[in-house]
Amino acid sequence: MEHLPAGLDKLTRVYVRLLHVLFALSPSVAIWYLAQYQDPALRYESHAFHEIAIGVAILASLFVTWITWRCYRDAGDPMLRWLTLGFLGFAIVYAPHGLFTGHAHDHPMLFLLYGPASRLILNACLLLAVLQHGRPADNPEKRGSKRFWLGWLAIFLVIDVAVGLLALSPIADRPELRLGLEWIAFFLALAGLLRMRRHGTDLPLLAIYSLSLAMFAQSSLAFIIAGAWNHQWWLAHAISASGFLLLSYGVIRAFQTTRSFSTVYSQEVIMRQLENANEQLTLMATTDSLTGVANRRHFLDRAGEELARCQRSETPLCLVLLDIDHFKLVNDNHGHQAGDAVLRQLARSIDDMLRGSDVFGRLGGEEFAILLPDTGMSEAIAIAERVRRQISEREMRHGDLCLRITISLGIADFPADGERVDALYAEADRRLYAAKEGGRNRVSPAV
Numbered sequence: 001m002e003h004l005p006a007g008l009d010k011l012t013r014v015y016v017r018l019l020h021v022l023f024a025l026s027p028s029v030a031i032w033y034l035a036q037y038q039d040p041a042l043r044y045e046s047h048a049f050h051e052i053a054i055g056v057a058i059l060a061s062l063f064v065t066w067i068t069w070r071c072y073r074d075a076g077d078p079m080l081r082w083l084t085l086g087f088l089g090f091a092i093v094y095a096p097h098g099l100f101t102g103h104a105h106d107h108p109m110l111f112l113l114y115g116p117a118s119r120l121i122l123n124a125c126l127l128l129a130v131l132q133h134g135r136p137a138d139n140p141e142k143r144g145s146k147r148f149w150l151g152w153l154a155i156f157l158v159i160d161v162a163v164g165l166l167a168l169s170p171i172a173d174r175p176e177l178r179l180g181l182e183w184i185a186f187f188l189a190l191a192g193l194l195r196m197r198r199h200g201t202d203l204p205l206l207a208i209y210s211l212s213l214a215m216f217a218q219s220s221l222a223f224i225i226a227g228a229w230n231h232q233w234w235l236a237h238a239i240s241a242s243g244f245l246l247l248s249y250g251v252i253r254a255f256q257t258t259r260s261f262s263t264v265y266s267q268e269v270i271m272r273q274l275e276n277a278n279e280q281l282t283l284m285a286t287t288d289s290l291t292g293v294a295n296r297r298h299f300l301d302r303a304g305e306e307l308a309r310c311q312r313s314e315t316p317l318c319l320v321l322l323d324i325d326h327f328k329l330v331n332d333n334h335g336h337q338a339g340d341a342v343l344r345q346l347a348r349s350i351d352d353m354l355r356g357s358d359v360f361g362r363l364g365g366e367e368f369a370i371l372l373p374d375t376g377m378s379e380a381i382a383i384a385e386r387v388r389r390q391i392s393e394r395e396m397r398h399g400d401l402c403l404r405i406t407i408s409l410g411i412a413d414f415p416a417d418g419e420r421v422d423a424l425y426a427e428a429d430r431r432l433y434a435a436k437e438g439g440r441n442r443v444s445p446a447v
């Protein structure tokens, strides 16, 4: 893939960051607009709408709780443990806010207090989740512990009762109570957001997480300046719902991919990993793992291509097959590892002796092949002779062991010996056999 020029790459990064900030702050524009241009006394009091909206929110958060819990159970990402608890706690503590809609007039605090209390719990859990980011996965016992989840379920139900008692107590009417809870919710979201900045927003789900925290913080601000049922109050609900929907989208994406919130990678990272994996695969598919030279398949593919090219340009080509003499003895006398070391050094030595346009490969065992494009028989014999001589003079080392080996070589010539790779191969093999028969450490045909 073509890489972006450095300047353009930087510019797009800056633009993306700017987009994050603008997305994150967009609710503030609406909050400011309502605060500026609308009479806070204007109200839209629809109990049915409120009840339905809360009902949908509870159902959605229970669904997301379940999905988040499934992800946590599979991947053990500790961040998801707190996220699950956040969604669960929110659903349980928010539900009475809908259930007590009918008491909006006779017990306004019983109706209102569950809102900030649920947001406070959600934001606290989101902050704790951020603090868990990057921690190792929880072990399976911890993930499957029923006590853990039932314990927290009980805690959330106790919080429901506590908020109810608080709402019916004499201090309930003091505005600082509701506002205090809302401010705490605001600061928890802000703390989560600031902490999240440390991890960066390169991972797409973490960017979504940060955006949600920004939404939650701003929804609390809107609730602080809102009055029950007025338009700022409805807007605050809408901002909170947006944050929630974004976060639930993140969870579903995690569920559909790695099941771990912290390891869903950005497209850039995935592209890079794909490119590396592709390179790795190509290398593995084309090279011989012991010697690092072309493997049989790759060599024969290249031979086919080169032959076609030489046919088109009507130039000669030679195929050389070579085989180590009495290699079995190296293995038998010094062990298989010494044999492997000899094969590696032989391959490297021959590779170094050849031109860049020559193709060299290991066909299997101790048999190698050299393809010499644009080379006629007499030149090929000279090259093969040089290779034979240099190999016979070279010392092969394995630990303290120092070995000398010889090789035999058979050459076939295009077009005289055949027009196809298999015909040339058969002829070169026949001549290699002749070289062995003739006493080894020789080239056939000879000069």
Ligand SMILES: Nc1nc2c(ncn2[C@@H]2O[C@H](COP(=O)(O)OP(=O)(O)OP(=O)(O)O)[C@@H](O)[C@H]2O)c(=O)[nH]1
Pocket (backbone or CB within 6 Å): 290, 323, 324, 325, 326, 327, 328, 329, 331, 335, 336, 337, 338, 339, 340, 343, 364, 365, 366, 436, 440
């Ligand atoms: N160490 C090692 N040995 C291998 C490998 N592949 C094949 N061999 C050995 O290569 C030897 C080939 O033996 P032969 O085919 O009898 O040939 P040779 O001993 O070289 O005798 P000539 O070819 O007739 O000179 C066998 O002992 C195989 O085990 C390998 O990857 N590593």
